[in-house]
Amino acid sequence: MKIAIIGSGYVGLTTGACFADVGHEVICVDNDAKKIKMLREGQIPIYEPGLEEIVKKNLARGFLHFTESIAEGVEKSLVIFIAVPTPPLEDGSVDMTYIERVARQIAAVLKEYRVIVDKSTVPVKTGEKVYQTIKRYNSHNIDFDVVSNPEFLREGVAVHDLLHPDRVVIGATSDRAINIMKELYSPFKAPILITDLNSAELIKHASNSFLALKISYINALSRICEAAGANVQMVAEGMGLDHRIGKHFLRAGIGWGGSCFPKDVAAFIKISQELGYDFKLLKEVSQINVDQKEHFLRKIKNVLWVLKEKRIGLLGLAFKNNTDDIRSSVAMDLATAFLKEGAIVQAFDPRAMEKAKEKLPSIHYCSSAQEVARDSDCIVIATEWEEFINLDWKSMKSAMISPIIFDGRNLLDKKKMINMGFHYIGIGN
Ligand SMILES: NC(=O)c1ccc[n+]([C@@H]2O[C@H](COP(=O)([O-])OP(=O)(O)OC[C@H]3O[C@@H](n4cnc5c(N)ncnc54)[C@H](O)[C@@H]3O)[C@@H](O)[C@H]2O)c1
Numbered sequence: 001m002k003i004a005i006i007g008s009g010y011v012g013l014t015t016g017a018c019f020a021d022v023g024h025e026v027i028c029v030d031n032d033a034k035k036i037k038m039l040r041e042g043q044i045p046i047y048e049p050g051l052e053e054i055v056k057k058n059l060a061r062g063f064l065h066f067t068e069s070i071a072e073g074v075e076k077s078l079v080i081f082i083a084v085p086t087p088p089l090e091d092g093s094v095d096m097t098y099i100e101r102v103a104r105q106i107a108a109v110l111k112e113y114r115v116i117v118d119k120s121t122v123p124v125k126t127g128e129k130v131y132q133t134i135k136r137y138n139s140h141n142i143d144f145d146v147v148s149n150p151e152f153l154r155e156g157v158a159v160h161d162l163l164h165p166d167r168v169v170i171g172a173t174s175d176r177a178i179n180i181m182k183e184l185y186s187p188f189k190a191p192i193l194i195t196d197l198n199s200a201e202l203i204k205h206a207s208n209s210f211l212a213l214k215i216s217y218i219n220a221l222s223r224i225c226e227a228a229g230a231n232v233q234m235v236a237e238g239m240g241l242d243h244r245i246g247k248h249f250l251r252a253g254i255g256w257g258g259s260c261f262p263k264d265v266a267a268f269i270k271i272s273q274e275l276g277y278d279f280k281l282l283k284e285v286s287q288i289n290v291d292q293k294e295h296f297l298r299k300i301k302n303v304l305w306v307l308k309e310k311r312i313g314l315l316g317l318a319f320k321n322n323t324d325d326i327r328s329s330v331a332m333d334l335a336t337a338f339l340k341e342g343a344i345v346q347a348f349d350p351r352a353m354e355k356a357k358e359k360l361p362s363i364h365y366c367s368s369a370q371e372v373a374r375d376s377d378c379i380v381i382a383t384e385w386e387e388f389i390n391l392d393w394k395s396m397k398s399a400m401i402s403p404i405i406f407d408g409r410n411l412l413d414k415k416k417m418i419n420m421g422f423h424y425i426g427i428g429n
């Protein structure tokens with residue numbers, strides 16, 4: 001099937017490459033000329049494991065194309081995906097200008113029946129608005145359908161998540177559009193849930209908010225564990241063995257970040273409010289997340305006393321492991337707080353340093369974790385990169401001024417670190 005994807009970022013590019021990989025003919029569109037030029041040459045502007053290989057493979061076999069022209073995408077494809085940003089505004093509501101602009105741009109070039117699919121994360125009732133907008137701005141009165149098909153991929157494992165989704169949600173009312181969408185997803189072995197437009201849009205915000213809630217719950221429990229002398233990892237394991245609870249998303253840490261949870265939880269609170277419901281539970285989920293970061297900072301200050309002139313070794317800048325994404329990264333927030341207090345921050349991240357340099361140039365960027373340890377007053381682990389587990393911690397220790405570790409991700413084995421002579425402070429243990 002011929003499909004176009006408008007917006008070639010983390011979601012659009014990965015989705016396009018995976019659709020091409022299962023045999024569809026895909027045109028990825030972006031209005032960033034530099035990005036399109038890079039992609040045409042097989043260069044990937046983001047780090048996502050496995051993405052480069054499938055982009056190169058499908059470029060070479062002619063299943064994947066890149067263009068700056070929405071008109072070209074719309075003309076050549078039956079299904080048009082929208083995967084542009086839906087960033088937060090200051091009051092937590094969603095900036096819908098990108099989606100609205102793309103709807104007008106599609107309308108202006110629509111000459112034959114097309115299925116317009118929203119993949120961006122949007123407030124409920126957006127599909128209805130996209131439909132009205134395209135109808136209003138299409139002078140030829142062409143027949144078309146609007147479908148909601150929210151995306152559930154996780155960064156860092158996006159290729160896997162797209163090729164093996166837990167479920168595919170299709171919000172649509174027209175049988176014609178539903179059949180086209182079913183055919184599009186037929187190469188994937190995943191349950192397909194057909195809903196109305198509004199329910200599909202709600203499923204996305206409801207899912208992300210629930211996952212954030214689960215993490216905030218375990219983070220709140222970590223505070224109780226610290227006060228009671230219990231171990232949150234054991235509590236999580238004991239809870240997670242109950243299939244009704246499940247073991248996933250119960251890793252206590254410094255709070256959730258990233259390009260999705262913070263903005264989507266804030267948006268869902270706002271959307272609910274506009275619909276007349278005060279979602280107090282979600283407000284608390286969000287507050288616990290803020291508290292968790294502040295509590296971690298307090299623990300660091302309790303040990304170091306004054307941060308001014310202290311040399312803090314920071315391991316991790318990305319919002320999670322296996323990505324270069326620093327959007328709403330708690331690690332970046334911590335670095336900002338340290339710098340504000342007058343500390344010297346020396347940091348290392350396996351993939352996110354280029355992006356971090358643009359945002360926080362005053363960090364001293366190190367070429368290795370070992371360099372981070374040099375003359376440091378403590379090490380702070382802020383991102384759950386697995387490679388930090390297997391560092392030569394003996395040699396790290398001898399490079400430090402004082403061997404203190406604040407493990408914001410409970411990545412290391414507490415007993416082992418204490419036996420090695422570290423002063424180890426984790427989360428909820
Ligand atoms: N990143 C994730 O893990 C993830 C997962 C699921 C859903 N989402 C949602 O998907 C959407 C996109 O997120 P993202 O992380 O891919 O964003 P992104 O910023 O990485 O990519 C968006 C792309 O759209 C392009 N763009 C903007 N306006 C355009 C226009 N008028 N025409 C053509 N291209 C245009 C930008 O240049 C950019 O390359 C958001 O709604 C987000 O909430 C993101």
Ligand SMILES: O=c1ccn([C@@H]2O[C@H](COP(=O)(O)OP(=O)(O)O[C@H]3O[C@H](CO)[C@@H](O)[C@H](O)[C@H]3O)[C@@H](O)[C@H]2O)c(=O)[nH]1
Nearest residue numbers: 151152153154155215249250251253256257258260319320
């Ligand atoms: O047990 C856990 C799991 C995650 N996190 C943190 O939570 C954040 C989000 O992690 P994750 O969900 O793995 O990454 P994302 O790529 O942001 O994916 C989420 O957001 C996407 C965008 O909407 C959705 O598509 C995904 O389903 C949803 O998991 C990160 O800061 C993690 O460090 C924890 O602290 N503890």
